[in-house]
Amino acid sequence: MNAPSASSVPPLIRMQALTKRFGSGLPVLDGLTLDVAAGEFVSLIGPSGCGKSTLLRLLSGLTPASGGHITVAGRQTGETDDLAYVFQDPTLLPWLKVAENVETLLRLRRMPAAERRRRSAAALELVRLTDKAHAYPRQLSGGQRMRVSLARALALEPRLILLDEPFGALDEMTRDRIGEELLAIRERQQWTALFVTHSVAEAVFLSSRILIFAANPGRVVHDLPITLPYPRNHDTRLAPAYLGLVAEVSAKLRAVEESAGTIFTAA
Amino acid sequence: MNPRLLRWLLPVLLAAGFLVGWQVLHGQLSPSRRFLLPDLAGLIGAFREHGAVLARAAGYTGLAALGGFGLAVVVAVVASVLLASSELARTALYPYLMILQMVPVIVIAPILILWVGPGWPSVIIVTFLISFFPLVVNTTQGLLSVERAQVDLFRMARASRLQAMFLLRVPAALPYFFTGLRISAILAPIGALTADYIVGTTSGGRSGLGITALLFSARNEIPALYATAITGCLLGFAFVGVVSGLAWVTLHRWHDSYSPSDK
Numbered sequence: 001m002n003a004p005s006a007s008s009v010p011p012l013i014r015m016q017a018l019t020k021r022f023g024s025g026l027p028v029l030d031g032l033t034l035d036v037a038a039g040e041f042v043s044l045i046g047p048s049g050c051g052k053s054t055l056l057r058l059l060s061g062l063t064p065a066s067g068g069h070i071t072v073a074g075r076q077t078g079e080t081d082d083l084a085y086v087f088q089d090p091t092l093l094p095w096l097k098v099a100e101n102v103e104t105l106l107r108l109r110r111m112p113a114a115e116r117r118r119r120s121a122a123a124l125e126l127v128r129l130t131d132k133a134h135a136y137p138r139q140l141s142g143g144q145r146m147r148v149s150l151a152r153a154l155a156l157e158p159r160l161i162l163l164d165e166p167f168g169a170l171d172e173m174t175r176d177r178i179g180e181e182l183l184a185i186r187e188r189q190q191w192t193a194l195f196v197t198h199s200v201a202e203a204v205f206l207s208s209r210i211l212i213f214a215a216n217p218g219r220v221v222h223d224l225p226i227t228l229p230y231p232r233n234h235d236t237r238l239a240p241a242y243l244g245l246v247a248e249v250s251a252k253l254r255a256v257e258e259s260a261g262t263i264f265t266a267a
Numbered sequence: 268m269n270p271r272l273l274r275w276l277l278p279v280l281l282a283a284g285f286l287v288g289w290q291v292l293h294g295q296l297s298p299s300r301r302f303l304l305p306d307l308a309g310l311i312g313a314f315r316e317h318g319a320v321l322a323r324a325a326g327y328t329g330l331a332a333l334g335g336f337g338l339a340v341v342v343a344v345v346a347s348v349l350l351a352s353s354e355l356a357r358t359a360l361y362p363y364l365m366i367l368q369m370v371p372v373i374v375i376a377p378i379l380i381l382w383v384g385p386g387w388p389s390v391i392i393v394t395f396l397i398s399f400f401p402l403v404v405n406t407t408q409g410l411l412s413v414e415r416a417q418v419d420l421f422r423m424a425r426a427s428r429l430q431a432m433f434l435l436r437v438p439a440a441l442p443y444f445f446t447g448l449r450i451s452a453i454l455a456p457i458g459a460l461t462a463d464y465i466v467g468t469t470s471g472g473r474s475g476l477g478i479t480a481l482l483f484s485a486r487n488e489i490p491a492l493y494a495t496a497i498t499g500c501l502l503g504f505a506f507v508g509v510v511s512g513l514a515w516v517t518l519h520r521w522h523d524s525y526s527p528s529d530k
Contacts (some may be wrong), residue, residue, distance in 0.1 A: 060423050078425075091416040093523045095438045107434070108424040132404055136521045 010074060011035035012160060012192050013059065017068035017207040020054050020198055028054045030217035032066065032135035039184070041193045043210045045249075049258050051218025054197045056162045059194065060085050072160060081109070083160040086151035088168060090145040092137040092152075099124065101151045123151035126185050144172040147251065154185065164194045168200070175199075179206055182232060200253060204245045207230060212249070214256045222252050223231075268381025305490040310497075320479060321498045328475035329502050331387060333461035336506070339451060341393075343402035344444075350403070351410035351436060352428070366367035368400035372458075378463045379390035386468040390475065392509070398451035403443075409443025410436045442522055445514040452510040456502045 013036040013199045021027040029051040036042055044052040058064045058070060061078025073082045080205075092101045102120040111119075124130050127147040135143055146166060153161055180201060186193070197203050203210050204226055212222035228242055236242050305313070314321070338351040346364075350357050372393050379389045413436055421431045455502060463477025474482075476499050484490040519525040 004339065062419055062423060085420070087416045087420070089414075089416055091414065091420055093435070093438070094523075095441070104434070105420070105424045108421065108430055138521060138523060138526060239315045 001184075001266045002094045003067065009057070011036070012040075013070075013072055013194075015070045018055075018058065018065055018070050019067035020051065020058060020063070020064045025110065027066070027217045029058070030219050031120075032218075032220060033068075034211075034220065034223075036194070038192050039190055039208075040210045041195065041206055043195045043197055043207040044209060045197060045200065045253060046213030046218075047215045047216070047260065050213035050215035052213055053164050054218070056164050056194060056196060057087070059083065059160075060162055061237040072208050081156075082158055083162060084156045084158040086149055086153050086161065086163040086166045090143060090149040091150060093146055094137050097134050097136055098129065098140070098148050101137065101148055102155050103151060105156055106210060119155045119157065120151075123155040124148075124156055126179065126188070135227045143170055143178060146170060146178065149176075150182070154189070157189075158191055160192045160194070163193060164196065165196050168198065175202070176237070182206065183230070183232055202247050204228075204242060204249055205237060208248060212253055212256055214260055221256055222251075224249065268328075283525070299356055302489050305430040305493060307491045309418045313494040315487070316490050317483075317494060320493060321476075324476045324479040324495075325498050325502050327473055328463055328477070328499075329505070329522070330454065330460045331390040331463065331475060332394055332502070332506065334387075334391040334453035335459060336398050336451060338391065339399040339402055340454075343395075343399055343406055343447070347404050347406035347410055347440075348432065348437075351430065352405045357407075364400065364403060367396065370396060372396060372462070373465060377463075380466050383504055385466055386473055388427040389461040389466035390459055393466065394455055394458040397458035398455045401454070402447040404449075405443045405447030406440055407438030413439045438492070440515060442524065445510070445518065448510050449507065451481065452505060453504040456499065456506050460499050460502075 013034075015032050015034045016029055018032040018034075019027050020029040032055070044055065046052055054063070058065055059072060059077055060083060064189065070077055071189070072080045075082075077167060092098075096104065099117075100119050102123055103116045106116045107118060107212060121130070121133070124133055127150055128236060129144060129151065132140060137148070139249060139258075142146065146169075149166070152257075167178055170178065183206060193206075195203070206229075207226045209222045210222075210226055211220050212224070213219065214221045226238070228236060228245065279326050290302070290307055293301060296304060326482065346360075353397060378387070379392055383389055383392065410432075417435060417439075418431070421435055458496070460476045460480075463475035463479070463483055467475055467478040467481075468481075469478055476495055480492060480495045483495060515525070
């Protein structure tokens with residue numbers, strides 16, 4: 001059997017002329033053509049209404065596309081077991097203990113109990129919450145709940161994780177820490193990530209690539225590689241290269257928002 | 268002061284004050300009108316004299332209430348799952364559920380007697396009619412009140428409708444179900460007592476608290492009527508107590524309504 005050469009490996013995500021429109025207005029996403037290779041960490045950033053979250057919903061099969069094609073690992077969306085989704089809120093089921101919450105999606109897939117427990121224990125260890133396995137969600141802090149939500153996604157052992165502003169509700173310290181943990185986990189398990197955020201600093205810190213979106217209609221206006229080497233850690237945030245990239249991405253994002261008139265529209 | 272002690276002491280003190288007030292009020296009435304409000308000795312005397320009758324009647328009414336209540340729970344849960352599963356069913360059936368609640372029991376009581384005969388069958392049906400509505404409304408509301416993101420989570424995992432119902436909607440509905448259950452638990456004994464009053468029967472010695480009250484009333488036994496009322500209250504407390512206990516067992520570990528206070 002021939003090992004495929006690097007260039008012949010098909011992208012994990014392939015979008016072609018992807019369009020989504022609700023009702024009759026401007027499309028929320030307009031003719032998006034984009035590939036994401038396995039192993040990339042891609043952040044989506046842009047003004048509200050630019051279709052970032054819609055893109056995640058399209059990828060997960062929660063909403064159908066109005067036009068174009070989208071495949072994940074070569075399969076239509078909604079037909080693949082290869083992806084996991086982390087929502088803005090932890091969306092834990094309050095009546096289940098932490099470990100049971102982590103097992104929920106595996107249970108829906110009718111996985112045998114022994115395998116479920118093994119995966120749940122492993123995922124909780126990754127997010128360092130093994131000692132909370134038998135606690136109920138209401139006994140946890142906001143950051144801990146989000147880590148359980150992350151563990152629930154990791155337990156699926158997905159090839160692709162979609163994260164929709166998962167850390168937006170957390171305080172800055174917790175947010176930075178959890179971001180570092182996320183990268184540390186990714187060192188051990190090579191999954192691909194699509195990460196929606198409003199924080200440029202967070203996007204630069206986590207990503208290997210940043211897509212800047214513009215709104216009305218939603219489209220990608222900048223596709224920027226982030227060349228900082230992994231592994232990244234707390235020290236990365238102090239590196240001049242990192243700070244330079246944050247400034248550069250911020251400036252581009254600001255230009256996008258100003259050209260769209262979303263900031264300084266005449267009152 | 269110890270707050271736990273206070274929690275017991277306050278109601279007890281209030282009850283003591285109430286009884287003293289009662290006794291004083293009795294003394295204030297002119298002797299010819301004192302029969303309207305028997306003193307405590309008279310009340311205790313009534314319990315002594317009619318205790319056995321009242322206990323048996325409470326037993327019958329309690330069983331009838333339990334029958335109607337249990338029937339209401341079973342039918343309401345099945346109906347709620349149906350209503351929550353289909354918007355068509357909701358649109359079609361909701362008006363009739365309202366009508367079920369609006370049925371004036373006193374008016375249909377004679378019809379019920381003709382249909383199923385007096386006594387137990389009629390009492391159970393009336394109790395069912397009275398306690399069904401809060402259960403079905405609250406439970407349906409609960410089954411439908413699942414967070415959007417949680418539904419998305421299940422959709423994304425391609426959960427079946429049955430999985431979404433029994434692993435997501437039903438547990439999420441439990442707090443709502445118990446709200447309905449509490450209301451129905453208060454209504455059921457009152458409903459059974461009232462039903463017994465209207466459609467009960469003395470034949471076969473199967474008289475509940477309603478018939479008993481009717482007899483005391485006919486004989487102008489005022490202290491015995493007070494004793495009957497108190498017995499009815501105790502029956503209601505028993506129902507609400509059991510339901511509250513069940514709610515606590517089911518919900519206290521995870522539901523916010525049982526979370527410890529911030530003190």
